[in-house]
Amino acid sequence: MLAISDLHVAYGGTQAVDGVDLRIEKGRTVLLIGANGAGKSSLINAVIGLVRAARGLISFEGRDIGGLSSDARARLGIGYSPEGRRVFPTMSVKDNVLAGAVRLPGREQGRCWDRMVATFPFLAERQAQAAGELSGGQQQLVAIARAMSGGPKLLLLDEPFLGLAPVWIQQISAAVRQMQEEGLTVLMTEQMARPALKIAHDGHVMRAGRIRRSGTTAEIRGAALAEEYL
């Protein structure tokens, strides 16, 4: 579904991603684990088109997407939840969630909303409230619901668990599991390996812009946990 080869991302003199190869088959949940500064967000941002790759190829369903805008990539079916629970603070909860489904016709947007309420029931009670008034955990759920609401084929989650209480981590994990059953493909990043290892199938340990270990989550578990303490 997603194939990245020889990806380089640089900011001035800093090589944030330094030659990464990564393949994700349809239906897999892949975890990119690494400490702060490892290059995880830079890789995710290159896939969604928020940063330009200095070199390398990114293909989605067999198509080179490196030259497409972020919007065009989203329309192809790539959903994205940014690091740091970013919501539109003055917009309502419902409008925030449906911002991920704007490309769909009105009636389907209604169905998307119903599906997201079934996944995260608190959305119904809070739908008219400004998203900026929610707790941090709730804002993160809104950001993830937005990424899921358009029915993406590939979901990119950049540190979805960062700073969240276990109750929110469990809700997000349950939502990801439900979407896995429907065939969704996921690429998620984390610094905290433990909860992420429970929902991912495969993983890569990233350090200083390069992938150091790859395998199933069972195979990389030790290396991933060691990375937490760096």
Ligand SMILES: Nc1ncnc2c1ncn2[C@@H]1O[C@H](COP(=O)(O)OP(=O)(O)O)[C@@H](O)[C@H]1O
């Ligand atoms: N916009 C930017 N400008 C300059 N350097 C950046 C920028 N974003 C990230 N970096 C640098 O790139 C490296 C990788 O960062 P990042 O991809 O954010 O890592 P991670 O998400 O794993 O914490 C770090 O050294 C970071 O300081």
Ligand SMILES: [Mg+2]
């Ligand atoms: Mg990051």
